[in-house]
Amino acid sequence: MSINEIIERHIISVLVDDEPGVLARVIGLFSGRGYNIESLTVAEVEWSRGLSRISIVTSGTPMVIEQIKAQLSRLVPIHSVCDLTEMGAAIERELALVKIINDGDNRIEALRIADTFRARTLDSTLDSFVFEVTGNSSKVAAFIDLMQSLGDVEIARTGVSAISRGNRIDLTAK
Amino acid sequence: MAKSAPTDRKQAASENGVLALAGAEILLKTLEDEGVEVIFGYPGGAVLPIYDALFKNNKIRHILVRHEQAAVHAAEGYARSTGKVGVVLVTSGPGATNAVTGLTDALMDSVPVVCLTGQVPTHLIGNDAFQEADTTGITRACTKHNYLVKDGDVLQQTVAEAFHVARSGRPGPVLIDLPKDILMGEYDYKTVGVAAVAKQRYVPQTRPDAEAIKAAVAMLKRAERPIIYGGGGIINSGPKASALLQQLVDMTGWPTTLTLMGLGALPASDKHFLGMLGMHGTYEANWAMHDCDIMLNIGARFDDRVTGRISGFSPKSEKIHIDIDPSSVNKNVKVDLSIIGDATTVLEMLIAEMKVQSFAPHEASLTKWWKQIKSWQKINCLGFDQGADVIKPQHAIKRLCEMTQDRDSYVTTEVGQHQMWAAQYFDFEKPNRWMTSGGLGTMGYGLPAALGVQVAHPDALVIDIAGEASFMMNMQELSTLAQYSLPVKMFIINNEWMGMVRQWQELIHGGRYSESYSASLPDFRKLADTFGMVGLVAEKPDDLDGVITEMLATPGPVIADIRVAKEENCFPMIPSGAAHNEMLLGPADQAAKPISEEGMVLV
Ligand SMILES: Cc1ncc(C[n+]2csc(CCOP(=O)(O)OP(=O)(O)O)c2C)c(N)n1
Ligand SMILES: [Mg+2]
Numbered sequence: 001m002s003i004n005e006i007i008e009r010h011i012i013s014v015l016v017d018d019e020p021g022v023l024a025r026v027i028g029l030f031s032g033r034g035y036n037i038e039s040l041t042v043a044e045v046e047w048s049r050g051l052s053r054i055s056i057v058t059s060g061t062p063m064v065i066e067q068i069k070a071q072l073s074r075l076v077p078i079h080s081v082c083d084l085t086e087m088g089a090a091i092e093r094e095l096a097l098v099k100i101i102n103d104g105d106n107r108i109e110a111l112r113i114a115d116t117f118r119a120r121t122l123d124s125t126l127d128s129f130v131f132e133v134t135g136n137s138s139k140v141a142a143f144i145d146l147m148q149s150l151g152d153v154e155i156a157r158t159g160v161s162a163i164s165r166g167n168r169i170d171l172t173a174k
Numbered sequence: 175m176a177k178s179a180p181t182d183r184k185q186a187a188s189e190n191g192v193l194a195l196a197g198a199e200i201l202l203k204t205l206e207d208e209g210v211e212v213i214f215g216y217p218g219g220a221v222l223p224i225y226d227a228l229f230k231n232n233k234i235r236h237i238l239v240r241h242e243q244a245a246v247h248a249a250e251g252y253a254r255s256t257g258k259v260g261v262v263l264v265t266s267g268p269g270a271t272n273a274v275t276g277l278t279d280a281l282m283d284s285v286p287v288v289c290l291t292g293q294v295p296t297h298l299i300g301n302d303a304f305q306e307a308d309t310t311g312i313t314r315a316c317t318k319h320n321y322l323v324k325d326g327d328v329l330q331q332t333v334a335e336a337f338h339v340a341r342s343g344r345p346g347p348v349l350i351d352l353p354k355d356i357l358m359g360e361y362d363y364k365t366v367g368v369a370a371v372a373k374q375r376y377v378p379q380t381r382p383d384a385e386a387i388k389a390a391v392a393m394l395k396r397a398e399r400p401i402i403y404g405g406g407g408i409i410n411s412g413p414k415a416s417a418l419l420q421q422l423v424d425m426t427g428w429p430t431t432l433t434l435m436g437l438g439a440l441p442a443s444d445k446h447f448l449g450m451l452g453m454h455g456t457y458e459a460n461w462a463m464h465d466c467d468i469m470l471n472i473g474a475r476f477d478d479r480v481t482g483r484i485s486g487f488s489p490k491s492e493k494i495h496i497d498i499d500p501s502s503v504n505k506n507v508k509v510d511l512s513i514i515g516d517a518t519t520v521l522e523m524l525i526a527e528m529k530v531q532s533f534a535p536h537e538a539s540l541t542k543w544w545k546q547i548k549s550w551q552k553i554n555c556l557g558f559d560q561g562a563d564v565i566k567p568q569h570a571i572k573r574l575c576e577m578t579q580d581r582d583s584y585v586t587t588e589v590g591q592h593q594m595w596a597a598q599y600f601d602f603e604k605p606n607r608w609m610t611s612g613g614l615g616t617m618g619y620g621l622p623a624a625l626g627v628q629v630a631h632p633d634a635l636v637i638d639i640a641g642e643a644s645f646m647m648n649m650q651e652l653s654t655l656a657q658y659s660l661p662v663k664m665f666i667i668n669n670e671w672m673g674m675v676r677q678w679q680e681l682i683h684g685g686r687y688s689e690s691y692s693a694s695l696p697d698f699r700k701l702a703d704t705f706g707m708v709g710l711v712a713e714k715p716d717d718l719d720g721v722i723t724e725m726l727a728t729p730g731p732v733i734a735d736i737r738v739a740k741e742e743n744c745f746p747m748i749p750s751g752a753a754h755n756e757m758l759l760g761p762a763d764q765a766a767k768p769i770s771e772e773g774m775v776l777v
Contacts, residue, residue: 017375020324021320021322028314032315063504063508070500070501070503071501073500074343074378075319076318076319076339076375076376077375
C-alpha cells in the first residue's frame, strides 16, 4: 500500500460565522464530494462576534485530507480551519449519556465498571441507571461496549470536541 | 425591520450619507454602485417590486430573455467576454429552479455571475407558499456562495459582498434570495463606507509566496523538455495575464498548449502554440505533455478531460501548478510545487525573478525538443479530406474562421462534436473571444451566451457555432434576439445526429444508435423567417463560402443551416481510460485499439 492509500483519521476544527445554512454548507461539502464524517459537533463559541466552532472527525488518504481542508477554507463564512491531528497532541473529548436497564449481578457490575471509567451516575431507579462518561472516543466506545453486554442500553453521544495542547491559539477570526 | 419614513426623515438622513429607500430601490442603487449596466431577467410575482423600480430606473438596462436558464448563460457570455460580473434577475420558485443549470455551468467554469432571485415574504417561508422553493438550499451546491436576505438592514451590505465574492479569487456564481417583504420595506441606504466593509469577510490569496516563485525559477532552469500548460485561469485573471504569458513564451521559446477554457490566452498563430490538449486535443500537445520533463501549469485544473488516465499522465515530469484556488492543487494530480495566486501577479513575479536569476533556456536541449515536437506535428492530426460531395464539418468551421479573420469576432458554441471542431479549427488570437461550456458541457449554452456577448459588444461579430440538437435546447431565445435586434450569427453544424453521442455509441456500444438521431428537425430557414431573421442553407461544398459571405454581410441575426457529413467522427481522441500517448488519430486507429473495460464506465 503506497503512502497515498493509507487511510488516516483526522480531527479538523473550523471557526465559522454563526449564520443560517453554514452547517448545511459544511455537511453538503462532505456529502457532495464523498468525504467521510465520523462525527461532527457544533456550538457557538464567541457570542459577541457570532462565531461557532465545528469539530469534524473524518478519515481519508493524505491527499483527501488536504482536499477537505482546502475545500473548507474556501467557504465564505469560514474564518479558519485547523487540522488538530496534524498539529500533534490534541485533546479530544466526547461525552456520552448511557442508560442501562438491568438487575442483579449485572446491575452491580455496571456500577463497578462505571466507577473505573469515572462515569457519573445521573439517574437511577431500581432497575436502571443513566451514566455520564467523558473521554476520548475510544474510551467512550469501550464503556458503551461493556454496558451493552450487561443489559438493555440506550446511548446519546455528543461527538468529538477537540483543542490543541500548549499556549497557541489555533483558530482565529478573520 | 421595516421602518416608516416620513419625508423629513428622508431629508435629514440624506445629509449624513444615509437614505431611506425601499428594498428594491436599495438593490438597484447597490447594483449601480457595483457598475452594473445590464441585467438579464424574467419577471414574476415575487420580483415585481424590482421590476417596478427598474421601470423608473434609467441607468440599468434589462434584457428580457425567454427562459431563466438562458438568462444565466447570457450573463455568462456577457461576463466572459467583458471580464465584468454578469447579473441575472428571476422570480421565486420556477424562476429560481430554471436558473439552476446556468448557475452550475458558471460554477464549473468559474464565471462571475450574481443571480437575484425573488422569494415569498419572510413570514411565509417554510409554509409551501405559492411559488416557494428552498432556493438557497437547492443552489447551495451550485453557487460559490448564496444568501437569503431576511433583514432589510443588511441588504445593501449583502449585495455588495455578493459582487465581491463573485469576482474575487476564483470567480463564480453567487445567488441572493430576496423575500418580497424585504423588497417592499423601507431601510437605510448608505452612500459611503459599504464597499470597504463588504470586502472584509472574503479575502482570497492573490499574491503568491515569494519563496515559491524562487523555487519555481530554480525548477524551470533545469528544464530540457519543458511545456507550458495554460487554462481558463489566465483568461479570468484579465487580458494582462495573456500579455504576460506571451512575454514568458517569447522569453523562453517554450512550447505551449492551452485547455478548452484557455483558448485565446496565447494567439493561435504564435509559433510556440501546439493547439489545445486533452481528449480531443492535438497529437503534438498531448505527446509533449506526456514526454515533458518540466510542466508549468498556469490556471488549469488537471481536469479529467485533459489528463486522461491519471496513472499514465505525464509520468516523467516535475510539475508546477499556479492556481488561485488552493483546492485545485493536488486534487487530481500530485504536483511538485504549487504557487497560490492570481495568474497576473504570479506571472509578473515569475518573469521578474527569471530576470533576476538571469534565466536562459537550455538551447541545445530545447532545439532537440522542438525537433521532436515538429515530428509529431508532421502527423498533421487535424488533417481531413474535404472531397466534392458533402461538406465536412471541419471544413465548414475552418472556412468560417478564415473568412472572419479581419473581423473582431466572438465565438460561442453548444456542446458536442461541433464544439470540439470549433476548438480545433477556429483560431483565437485574443482572450475573451471564446465562450464555451467546458466543465458542465451544457447543451443549449451557446445561443443565450452569444446573446449576452452581443449585448456587451453590440458592434462585434458574434457567432454561435451550434449543433442542431443543442440549438433546439434554448432556441426560444430567437425571440429575444429579434426583440433587441441582436445580430447573432447562428452557424449550425447540422449532421442530423447528436453527433457526439453517436460517436460514443459507435466506439463503445457496437454501433447501436439508441435515441441519438435528430428526428423531426424544423426547417431552420423557415424558423428564421418566423422570427423575422435571415435563414440560409448550405447543402453542398460549393454552397459554403457563399452562405458564409451572405451571413457575414447580413446586418441582423442569421441562422445558417450547414448540412454536413452525417457520420463524421471527432479526432484525434484519447478514449476514456487511456493516456495521452494512446490517442486515436482516426477511424483506422479506432478499429485497432478497442476501449478498455475500465474506460467504458467513464464519461
Ligand atoms: C443538457 C445536456 N443534455 C445532454 C447532454 C449529452 N450530450 C453531449 S453531446 C450531445 C449531442 C449534441 O448534439 P448536437 O448538438 O447535434 O452536436 P453534435 O455532437 O452533433 O455536433 C449530447 C446529447 C449534454 N451535454 N447536455
Ligand atoms: Mg448534431
